[in-house]
Amino acid sequence: MNSPVDALKSAQNPDIERALEQQIEPWLAHMRWRADFDAWKQKRLWQENYQSDALAEIARYAPTQNARVLDLGAGMGGFAVAMQRAGYSIFAFDYNFAYCEIARTRAKRYALNLPALVGAGEALPFAKSSFDVVTCWDVLEHVQEPTHLLSEIARVLDSDGIAFITVINRFALVDPHYHLRFVNYLPRALGEKYITLRQRTKDSALRDKQKLSEMHYYTYSAFEKFAAQFGFRVQDLQREHSRFNKYPRVAGDALYDSWRTFGMGTYRLLLYKAPPSNEDRPHIDASHADWKPRKFASANTDGYVPPSDVTIAQGWNVR
DSSP, X not given: OOOHHHHHHHTSOHHHHHHHHHHHGGGTGGGTTOTTHHHHHHHHXXXXXXXXXXXXXXXXXXXXXXXXXXXXXXXXXXXXXXXXXXXXXXXXEESOHHHHHHHHHHHHTTTOOOOEEEOOTTSOSBOTTOEEEEEEXXXXXXXXXXXXXXXXXXXXXXXXXXXXXXXXXXXXXXOTTTOOBTGGGSOHHHHHHHHHHTTOOOOSSOOSOOSTTTSOOBOHHHHHHHHHTTTEEEEESSGGGOGGGGSOHHHHHHHHHHHHHHTOSEEEEXXXXXXXXXGGSOOOOGGGTTOOOOOOOOOOOTTOOOOTTSOBOTTOOOO
16 A cells, blocks of 8 residues: 555656655755665655654644744755645745755655745844744754854844744763764764764865864753743753653652753754743853854745845845
8 A cells, every 4th residue: 555655656747756856855965874764865866754742742832834934944845845735825035046946846746835945044035023933953063153053043033023043962972963872971072073083074075064063062951041032932842742741740850850951862842932031031142243144045935025024125036
């Protein structure tokens, strides 16, 4: 019996499928060390069909399909296309031009026109309060300046807006990127040597931060304090689904907190905007005060015109 994905494949335009596979292939080669590479590749090709958990979170916390949504760090567009298929209006935004083109090709599978913009998350080309929801999946650890990223998310969110974000645990038992146990318990220099010894290095054309020693990992408490600087309160989206909930509450909470600190790989978090107190106001490191992102041309969006309530900053175009 054919799976839903197999049935969908048979109905696709072979030219689009061929183009999508050709576009994606160069961005997967650096992960051939994965034991599950073939299965992982298929999931990358069909990312939009593996977004049920993320869609459920959106439906729960931002139930109206009229919400203005920004997928910041959209990657190859799996989530953005899944959102479009679910009826949401969404902008895809990514640092990698090739990823934006992949996302748009993916959308064409369903005769959808996905607006995909290219640029740095640390300097978003949108006016203040442009969005009700910002999603930032698997992005924070790779950016140049997390401080500027969180500041920009706070700026473009409406006053009652929310953000969904993933954060890598500094003490993840199994590193989510290199799939190695205990590497995060080592000094970073030693961890890099261990990654090389295990032949897990990532030699790719990606220009964001990919080396373990360069990426931004946080403990849960450290990220809470960091987010608070920008007026965000943090909600752990995984706690209510914890396997430790079967125990009495005090014991279950203690076990979960221990696992979250010394075992969990990736935190899935919801950020609520709240007025910052004086001591929580953002502090931009003076050494980065003059930081300016490189500007990129926007990906072709075939005449897409953004809604009137989403303003694009001067110098950036949706073509």
